[in-house]
Amino acid sequence: VTGSVTLSVFLFALLRIIIVDSRLRGIRLQQFYGLISVLYWYLVLLMSAVAKVVPKKSWMAAILFTRRAFGAMVAYFALLHALVALFDQLDGLGGIGLLPLIFRWSLALGAISLVVLLIMAALSVDKFVGLVKFKAWKQLSRISYVAGALVIVHVWLIGTHAAPILMQLIGFEALVMLAGFEAWRIGKALAGKGVRPARAAVVAVGIWVVVTGSLLGMRQLLPSYSKDHQEHIAGTGIHAH
Numbered sequence: 001v002t003g004s005v006t007l008s009v010f011l012f013a014l015l016r017i018i019i020v021d022s023r024l025r026g027i028r029l030q031q032f033y034g035l036i037s038v039l040y041w042y043l044v045l046l047m048s049a050v051a052k053v054v055p056k057k058s059w060m061a062a063i064l065f066t067r068r069a070f071g072a073m074v075a076y077f078a079l080l081h082a083l084v085a086l087f088d089q090l091d092g093l094g095g096i097g098l099l100p101l102i103f104r105w106s107l108a109l110g111a112i113s114l115v116v117l118l119i120m121a122a123l124s125v126d127k128f129v130g131l132v133k134f135k136a137w138k139q140l141s142r143i144s145y146v147a148g149a150l151v152i153v154h155v156w157l158i159g160t161h162a163a164p165i166l167m168q169l170i171g172f173e174a175l176v177m178l179a180g181f182e183a184w185r186i187g188k189a190l191a192g193k194g195v196r197p198a199r200a201a202v203v204a205v206g207i208w209v210v211v212t213g214s215l216l217g218m219r220q221l222l223p224s225y226s227k228d229h230q231e232h233i234a235g236t237g238i239h240a241h
């Protein structure tokens with residue numbers, strides 16, 4: 001946790017030194033914080049899924065120990081990202097009304113995810129852990145998967161770095177791999193509850209196919225502000241530097 005807070009301050013200081021223009025500095029800072037948040041989120045989900053499917057190893061206990069702190073950092077960096085976006089880039093909440101519809105939709109999805117992340121982070125603090133029963137905590141972690149899906153759409157709709165094809169490929173590969181581990185975990189859990197192994201395997205493959213299909217469908221069906229903008233610039237022959 002201390003390392004991550006130091007990283008956020010270090011990034012703030014570094015960008016102050018290397019980027020002179022204050023607007024661009026705010027944009028880059030907000031983008032870095034958003035990126036770090038999703039990376040932490042990805043790691044937490046990957047750790048949890050891998051730990052359930054591979055046989056227990058001693059190093060795994062150490063990794064799982066860091067999971068709760070990582071979870072809190074997802075919320076911390078997402079909050080910094082949102083605050084810089086709202087109060088530096090968009091000049092406050094009033095600025096949202098002036099944005100194109102695609103931005104307003106995207107920000108609404110981002111805001112819902114942020115609320116879920118903050119609630120989960122607050123409930124994982126030692127003092128409050130006992131407040132939530134195990135069953136409720138399980139429900140909450142399911143909601144966090146919905147929040148994760150909303151963030152993917154949030155980033156797709158307006159993220160500058162969602163536009164380059166290389167970034168799309170990296171993101172797609174990473175998510176397909178994570179979906180594979182999650183589907184495997186669910187299949188294994190079902191088999192453990194007495195579901196026939198063949199049926200559990202069909203459910204697991206089904207989940208993986210649905211997630212992969214949804215990602216491909218999102219690319220085809222949902223607009224991406226940055227991708228459309230870049231294609232428009234390429235089409236008009238105007239070069240943006």
Ligand code: HEM
Nearest residue numbers: 031034035037078082085110111113114158159160161162
């Ligand atoms: C109220 C909540 C939120 C607001 C106001 C907000 C604002 C924004 C804005 C304005 C952008 C466009 C950035 C750009 O490319 O210049 C963006 C992109 C992004 N957001 Fe959010 N966001 C919110 C919630 C979240 C959450 C909860 C996460 C992750 C956990 C997140 C992660 C990202 C990422 C990774 C990008 C892509 C950045 C890039 O392309 O470089 N955001 N957000």
